[in-house]
Amino acid sequence: MSHATIGLISPGEMGAAVGACGVAAGSRVCFAVAGRSAATRERARAAGLAEVADLAELTRVSDTVLSVCPPSAALEVARAVLDCGPSGVYVEANAVSPSTAREVAALFAGAGVSLVDGGIVGPPPTRAGLARLYLSGDRAAELAGCFAGSFLEAIPIEGGVGAASALKMGYAAWTKGTTALLAAIQATALAEGVGDALRAEWQRSIPDLLRRLDSLPGVGRKAWRFEGEMHEIADTFRDAGLPEGFHRAAAELFGRWARVHADREPSELEVLAAELARGPNGNPDETGAS
Amino acid sequence: MSHATIGLISPGEMGAAVGACGVAAGSRVCFAVAGRSAATRERARAAGLAEVADLAELTRVSDTVLSVCPPSAALEVARAVLDCGPSGVYVEANAVSPSTAREVAALFAGAGVSLVDGGIVGPPPTRAGLARLYLSGDRAAELAGCFAGSFLEAIPIEGGVGAASALKMGYAAWTKGTTALLAAIQATALAEGVGDALRAEWQRSIPDLLRRLDSLPGVGRKAWRFEGEMHEIADTFRDAGLPEGFHRAAAELFGRWARVHADREPSELEVLAAELARGPNGNPDETGAS
Numbered sequence: 001m002s003h004a005t006i007g008l009i010s011p012g013e014m015g016a017a018v019g020a021c022g023v024a025a026g027s028r029v030c031f032a033v034a035g036r037s038a039a040t041r042e043r044a045r046a047a048g049l050a051e052v053a054d055l056a057e058l059t060r061v062s063d064t065v066l067s068v069c070p071p072s073a074a075l076e077v078a079r080a081v082l083d084c085g086p087s088g089v090y091v092e093a094n095a096v097s098p099s100t101a102r103e104v105a106a107l108f109a110g111a112g113v114s115l116v117d118g119g120i121v122g123p124p125p126t127r128a129g130l131a132r133l134y135l136s137g138d139r140a141a142e143l144a145g146c147f148a149g150s151f152l153e154a155i156p157i158e159g160g161v162g163a164a165s166a167l168k169m170g171y172a173a174w175t176k177g178t179t180a181l182l183a184a185i186q187a188t189a190l191a192e193g194v195g196d197a198l199r200a201e202w203q204r205s206i207p208d209l210l211r212r213l214d215s216l217p218g219v220g221r222k223a224w225r226f227e228g229e230m231h232e233i234a235d236t237f238r239d240a241g242l243p244e245g246f247h248r249a250a251a252e253l254f255g256r257w258a259r260v261h262a263d264r265e266p267s268e269l270e271v272l273a274a275e276l277a278r279g280p281n282g283n284p285d286e287t288g289a290s
Numbered sequence: 291m292s293h294a295t296i297g298l299i300s301p302g303e304m305g306a307a308v309g310a311c312g313v314a315a316g317s318r319v320c321f322a323v324a325g326r327s328a329a330t331r332e333r334a335r336a337a338g339l340a341e342v343a344d345l346a347e348l349t350r351v352s353d354t355v356l357s358v359c360p361p362s363a364a365l366e367v368a369r370a371v372l373d374c375g376p377s378g379v380y381v382e383a384n385a386v387s388p389s390t391a392r393e394v395a396a397l398f399a400g401a402g403v404s405l406v407d408g409g410i411v412g413p414p415p416t417r418a419g420l421a422r423l424y425l426s427g428d429r430a431a432e433l434a435g436c437f438a439g440s441f442l443e444a445i446p447i448e449g450g451v452g453a454a455s456a457l458k459m460g461y462a463a464w465t466k467g468t469t470a471l472l473a474a475i476q477a478t479a480l481a482e483g484v485g486d487a488l489r490a491e492w493q494r495s496i497p498d499l500l501r502r503l504d505s506l507p508g509v510g511r512k513a514w515r516f517e518g519e520m521h522e523i524a525d526t527f528r529d530a531g532l533p534e535g536f537h538r539a540a541a542e543l544f545g546r547w548a549r550v551h552a553d554r555e556p557s558e559l560e561v562l563a564a565e566l567a568r569g570p571n572g573n574p575d576e577t578g579a580s
Contacts, residue, residue, distance in 0.1 A: 098482055121491055122495065163482065166484045167491065170482075174499070181463070181467055184463075187531075188530040188532050192453065192460075198461065201422065201424075201457065202461075204422075243542040243543055246536050248533075249539075250536070252535070
């Protein structure tokens, strides 16, 4: 399987880097050009990906279809592939809850397609050591071979479909959950006029937090992707019997952040924090559900 | 004011250590013995505190009444002191929301008593450098003198009543909020069978988390105090227009943890995590509000 044809959906920043790793490990990796922008095609070309016309052709020529997309699109992508009559392996590599991964597996099981659950931890694998692709399900070890020796370390884990997603959810629950929490704390402290005093205390007792605090303005650009992922994490907590409110609140915060960011360039932390303190309609009283 | 008589409510672990710092700085610090256990009296004696009979006597003999108690008791303590006819200064040093601090200030303003808002950051000040007492309000700088040179660094900040509480809320929102989040992640990962795999990933990419993970079982003993504090933080976020769900969820988690802990000694992390995944009535479906 290390010289398979992999159909990649889709070559965004993460997908293109993952695809390049498949190419480096000896596979042909293709993507469907239908509806894609010139920028995306250029990114995919630079990554060494081959063009096919559309999803139907991608599904027909691929041994393995690999889904790397925003979590809110994961089920839609899976159903679209299913409509094209896939065979071989489908890899659900998105930041979705274990129950979503199992739902996708059930869809494909009916079509005789093996589901490998995947979870990508880390940034796009543009050099070695940055990211891991956790894999679970019957053909996880086989699929890991498709990335052997590349910048992307593929790690098969026990537990069947759902395990790789659960690991990803737990990982992102901390990294992105604490980013949202820190932004909310900063916005609250600024609203109460104690931003400088709290920063001074952190400087003394939790100095590592200042680096994260100062990197917050750069999060706005990515916030639109995080909102759906936070809901997947909240679902994961709920399904395991834990309180879901941490990540419902994080979803609400990232959602506001994305709407602020859509309007203008990244702003001063203070301005951003003030914006975050506004409800969905700009009314401080309408803070939304959490 | 550095040789005032301070009436301390009450000499718990934190209160006794704070009281000892007042004694070290030259004040007489007293507490009311009425209703207190032999263990509390012994702790207070060891801290150098003087005994008075009851709250009425404490209020009568003190220039400054200092409240150090669980946040859920803060208003009740303030009203009880008010009933005793206080004069001078009342220090609301508990982990309460700015609006609770302002409510206490309004109560005392009617009686002609100055309110100093306080927020203690760090563990009990049993040696230098461990803890800070942030103070705000008209007489904050004056009160800071009562701890000059002691193990407790008193820091006056701008912003009036509410500022010191806001700083404390922001600080605890991170420290205790992330403790709750980490416990919830661990419980979820164990429920999904990926505890070891997630730990291995953290070992690689966020090794500092393992120390916090391994210290989680020791949190059970303190969880009863944290539940009310998390609600105060959630109120603070809500009042500032931010999502309150992070700390409602943390309150729910600490509440479960306290109930588990009340039944038995600290347990293995796995057992504890499994218990946390149960709802208030032991039903995994009843995860409570968040």
